[in-house]
Amino acid sequence: MQVPAPFEYERAESVSHAIALLERLGDEARVVAGGHSLLPMMKLRLAAPEYLVDINDLSDELGYITVESDVVRVGALVRHAAMLAHDGLAEHFPIIRDAEHLIADPVVRNWGTLGGSLCQCDPSEDLSSVCLALDAECVITGSGGQRVVPMADFAVGPYQTAVGEAELLTEVRFPIRPGSSSAYQKVKRRAGDWPVAASGVAVRLDGGTVIDARIALTALGVDDAVDATEALVGRPPSEEAFAAAAAIATQVSRPVDDARGSAEYKRHLAGELTVRALRSAVSRALSTTVN
Amino acid sequence: MQVTMTVNGDEVTRDVEPRMLLVHFLRDALSLTGTHWGCDTSNCGTCVVWVDEQPVKSCTMLAAMAGGKRVRTVEDLERDGVLDPVQEGFMQCHGLQCGFCTPGMMMTARWLLDHNPDPTDGEIREAISGQICRCTGYSTIVRSIRWAATHENASHIETAETAGSSS
Ligand SMILES: Cc1cc2nc3c(=O)[nH]c(=O)nc-3n(C[C@H](O)[C@H](O)[C@H](O)COP(=O)(O)OP(=O)(O)OC[C@H]3O[C@@H](n4cnc5c(N)ncnc54)[C@H](O)[C@@H]3O)c2cc1C
Ligand code: FES
Numbered sequence: 001m002q003v004p005a006p007f008e009y010e011r012a013e014s015v016s017h018a019i020a021l022l023e024r025l026g027d028e029a030r031v032v033a034g035g036h037s038l039l040p041m042m043k044l045r046l047a048a049p050e051y052l053v054d055i056n057d058l059s060d061e062l063g064y065i066t067v068e069s070d071v072v073r074v075g076a077l078v079r080h081a082a083m084l085a086h087d088g089l090a091e092h093f094p095i096i097r098d099a100e101h102l103i104a105d106p107v108v109r110n111w112g113t114l115g116g117s118l119c120q121c122d123p124s125e126d127l128s129s130v131c132l133a134l135d136a137e138c139v140i141t142g143s144g145g146q147r148v149v150p151m152a153d154f155a156v157g158p159y160q161t162a163v164g165e166a167e168l169l170t171e172v173r174f175p176i177r178p179g180s181s182s183a184y185q186k187v188k189r190r191a192g193d194w195p196v197a198a199s200g201v202a203v204r205l206d207g208g209t210v211i212d213a214r215i216a217l218t219a220l221g222v223d224d225a226v227d228a229t230e231a232l233v234g235r236p237p238s239e240e241a242f243a244a245a246a247a248i249a250t251q252v253s254r255p256v257d258d259a260r261g262s263a264e265y266k267r268h269l270a271g272e273l274t275v276r277a278l279r280s281a282v283s284r285a286l287s288t289t290v291n
Numbered sequence: 292m293q294v295t296m297t298v299n300g301d302e303v304t305r306d307v308e309p310r311m312l313l314v315h316f317l318r319d320a321l322s323l324t325g326t327h328w329g330c331d332t333s334n335c336g337t338c339v340v341w342v343d344e345q346p347v348k349s350c351t352m353l354a355a356m357a358g359g360k361r362v363r364t365v366e367d368l369e370r371d372g373v374l375d376p377v378q379e380g381f382m383q384c385h386g387l388q389c390g391f392c393t394p395g396m397m398m399t400a401r402w403l404l405d406h407n408p409d410p411t412d413g414e415i416r417e418a419i420s421g422q423i424c425r426c427t428g429y430s431t432i433v434r435s436i437r438w439a440a441t442h443e444n445a446s447h448i449e450t451a452e453t454a455g456s457s458s
C-alpha cells in the first residue's frame with residue numbers, strides 16, 4: 001500500500017490566502033491542485049512536503065477561460081476536461097484540443113489542471129510544449145504582486161520552474177495572431193498513457209508565405225522551442241520545407257532509451273510527428289484565412 | 292484532522308490523518324468496500340467514485356481534499372431495492388467476470404449516460420479508457436453500457452408515449 005509521508009493540510013480560501021500560507025509555512029510547503037502528479041509522487045515518497053496547501057476551492061479566482069480580441073486568458077486551476085471542451089480555445093488554438101484529447105484519460109482529465117501541468121514541468125508533459133508552441137505567457141503571483149514570464153523562460157529544468165516558493169502560477173495568456181494555426185501530434189503506447197514522443201507546431205501565414213513557425217517537442221530531451229526558421233520562414237509551405245524542419249527537429253532531439261521506446265525510434269518520431277503537425281497546422285491556417 | 296463530507300447523501304465526519312487517501316477513507320473508515328483499490332498508481336480506475344458529480348480515481352485524492360464535498364460511490368447506484376440500469380446491463384450482458392474492475396466501470400458508465408444518453412461504442416470506449424479490465428476484453432462491458440443506454444431510452448420513450456396517449 002502506497003501512502004504519502006505525514007504532512008499537515010491547509011485549505012486556501014483565496015489566492016492571497018494561499019500565498020500567505022506559503023510564505024508562513026516556508027520551503028517545506030507545496031501547493032496541491034488536481035493532485036494527479038503530486039500525490040503519485042508523494043505516494044512513492046519522491047516528494048515529502050511537510051505542508052500541503054490545497055487550492056481547489058479557488059475556481060472563482062483561477063477557473064476562468066476568457067477570450068479577448070488579441071489574447072485568451074486561462075486561469076491556472078482550469079481542468080484538462082474544461083480545456084478540451086472549450087470551443088473558443090479550439091477555434092483559436094486547435095493544438096489545445098489535439099493535445100488535451102490525448103492527455104491521460106477522461107477521469108484524470110476531470111482533475112488535472114493547466115497550472116499543475118506546467119508547474120510539474122515533467123519532460124513528458126504535453127501542455128508545456130503546447131504553451132511553448134503558442135508563445136504563451138505565464139502570470140506568476142506573489143505577495144509583492146504579479147510578474148509575467150514568457151513560456152520560453154518558465155521551465156528552469158526538469159521539474160523546476162520560474163515559480164518561487166511563495167508564489168502561484170495564476171494565469172496563462174495565449175496571444176491570438178491573425179493568420180495562425182496550430183496542431184499537436186503524439187504517439188503513445190496505449191490509451192491513457194504518457195507520450196512516447198510528441199510534436200506541437202504553431203505557424204503563421206501571410207499571403208501564402210510562412211511568416212512565423214514554432215515547434216516544441218515533448219519527451220524528446222529538448223526544453224526550448226526548436227528553431228526551424230531557416231527551413232520554413234519566408235517561403236510558401238511545402239512538403240520540402242516540412243521535411244527540412246523535421247530534419248532539424250530530429251537533429252536537436254536528445255531522447256533516451258526507456259520502457260516507452262528506443263532513442264532511435266523516438267528520434268524517428270521527432271521528425272515524422274513534426275511533419276504531420278506542420279501539415280495539419282498549415283492546412284488549418286489556410287482554411288481559416290480563406291473563410 | 293476532522294473531515295466532514297457527504298457520502299451517498301449522508302453527512303459523515305471522521306478524525307483522519309491528512310495523508311489518508313479517499314479510497315481508504317471510504318473502505319476503511321466508512322466500511323464502504325464496494326469501491327475497490329487496485330493498482331494504487333492512478334492507472335486501473337477500479338477506485339473511481341464521484342466527487343461533486345465528477346468521476347475521480349479515489350486513490351489519487353486525499354480524503355481531506357473531499358472535505359465539504361459530495362461523494363457518490365457504487366453503493367448508491369441501487370435505489371430502494373431497484374438496480375440502476377447500468378447494474379442491470381452488467382448482469383444482462385455479462386459485463387463482469389471476476390468483478391474487480393466493475394465498481395469503477397459502473398460509476399464511469401453512470402456518469403457517461405447522465406451526460407450522453409445515447410453514446411456510440413467509440414464514446415463508451417473513450418469514457419472507460421482510463422480503466423483496466425483483465426477479464427472481459429471490454430466488449431461485454433461496452434455492450435452492458437449500451438444495454439443501459441437503450442433501457443433508459445426505452446423507459447423514457449414509454450413515459451413519453453404514456454403521457455401522449457393520455458392527452
Ligand atoms: C494516469 C495518469 C496519466 C497521465 N498522463 C498524462 C499525459 O499523457 N500527458 C500529460 O501531460 N500529463 C499526464 N498526466 C499528468 C496530468 O496531466 C496531471 O494532472 C498534471 O500533470 C498535473 O496537474 P495537477 O493539477 O494534477 O497538479 P498537481 O499534482 O496538483 O501539482 C503538480 C505540481 O505543480 C504544483 N502546482 C500546481 N498548481 C500550481 C499553481 N497554480 N502554482 C504553483 N504551483 C502549482 C504543485 O505544487 C506540484 O508541484 C497523467 C497523470 C496520470 C495520473
Ligand atoms: S487503485 Fe486507483 S486507479 Fe488503480
Ligand code: FES
Nearest residue numbers: 388390424425426
Ligand atoms: S471483470 Fe475481472 S477485471 Fe474486469
